[in-house]
Amino acid sequence: MTVGKLWLIVPAAGKGRRMGANRPKQYLFIDEKPVLAHTLSRLYHAYPQASLQLCLDEDDAWFDARWVPFGDWRRVTGGAERVDSVLQALDGLATEAADDDLVLVHDVARPCVHLDDLQRLLEMLAEEPVGGLLATPVADTMKRADEAGRVAATEAREGLWHALTPQGFRYGLLRKALKRAIEKGIHVTDEASAVEAQGLAPRLVTARRDNLKITHPEDLALATHILAAQAKAIAGSVVDDCYE
Numbered sequence: 001m002t003v004g005k006l007w008l009i010v011p012a013a014g015k016g017r018r019m020g021a022n023r024p025k026q027y028l029f030i031d032e033k034p035v036l037a038h039t040l041s042r043l044y045h046a047y048p049q050a051s052l053q054l055c056l057d058e059d060d061a062w063f064d065a066r067w068v069p070f071g072d073w074r075r076v077t078g079g080a081e082r083v084d085s086v087l088q089a090l091d092g093l094a095t096e097a098a099d100d101d102l103v104l105v106h107d108v109a110r111p112c113v114h115l116d117d118l119q120r121l122l123e124m125l126a127e128e129p130v131g132g133l134l135a136t137p138v139a140d141t142m143k144r145a146d147e148a149g150r151v152a153a154t155e156a157r158e159g160l161w162h163a164l165t166p167q168g169f170r171y172g173l174l175r176k177a178l179k180r181a182i183e184k185g186i187h188v189t190d191e192a193s194a195v196e197a198q199g200l201a202p203r204l205v206t207a208r209r210d211n212l213k214i215t216h217p218e219d220l221a222l223a224t225h226i227l228a229a230q231a232k233a234i235a236g237s238v239v240d241d242c243y244e
Contacts, residue, residue: 013078099172131169132203
């Protein structure tokens with residue numbers, strides 16, 4: 001198999017109400033740039049050849065096209081849920097995308113995804129017929145709660161993984177899986193769950209644990225530290241290369 005045309009879908013139509021801010025979380029700033037700009041920059045450096053489908057709320061008053069580094073990109077009207085936005089983008093590509101084209105979907109609130117992980121994921125997906133996603137093995141003890149908020153059981157963590165993004169699948173497979181999941185009333189929390197509902201098993205690609213999703217107020221400060229640490233590590237690597 002080959003990658004063919006590479007399509008990126010970034011759902012960014014969410015309201016981010018859990019942040020308690022005066023704007024959606026993708027427009028909160030880290031070092032003078034909004035989260036959305038950091039995320040798109042990271043994706044562009046890994047996949048400059050990709051065509052971006054950016055899903056935004058129809059009434060989005062915060063977006064600035066200057067934050068988009070891609071030459072080939074399109075604004076897509078986002079839906080009420082993530083799955084609606086992704087399917088809107090896929091439907092919009094119906095006359096352009098081939099069934100075997102690769103589609104990567106990435107959360108706009110994950111600006112810390114590492115370039116190494118992005119490149120390794122693409123390399124793996126080039127020969128993967130089902131598709132796959134970045135993920136990390138669960139490291140903490142897992143508790144299941146009862147209705148009263150008390151521990152009902154301790155779950156074995158062996159074999160459990162945290163699903164991250166990007167998640168990548170062939171265009172035809174992903175579009176069909178999402179449509180069928182919606183028709184059957186399946187609650188779709190990510191692209192992989194829709195593909196799993198078709199009886200398929202996406203591949204887990206081990207990723208770094210600093211691929212943080214900004215969801216709560218304290219996550220913004222943590223993302224700031226992660227991006228700073230990553231930038232320092234990259235700068236140090238460049239200096240080391242100069243002296244080799």
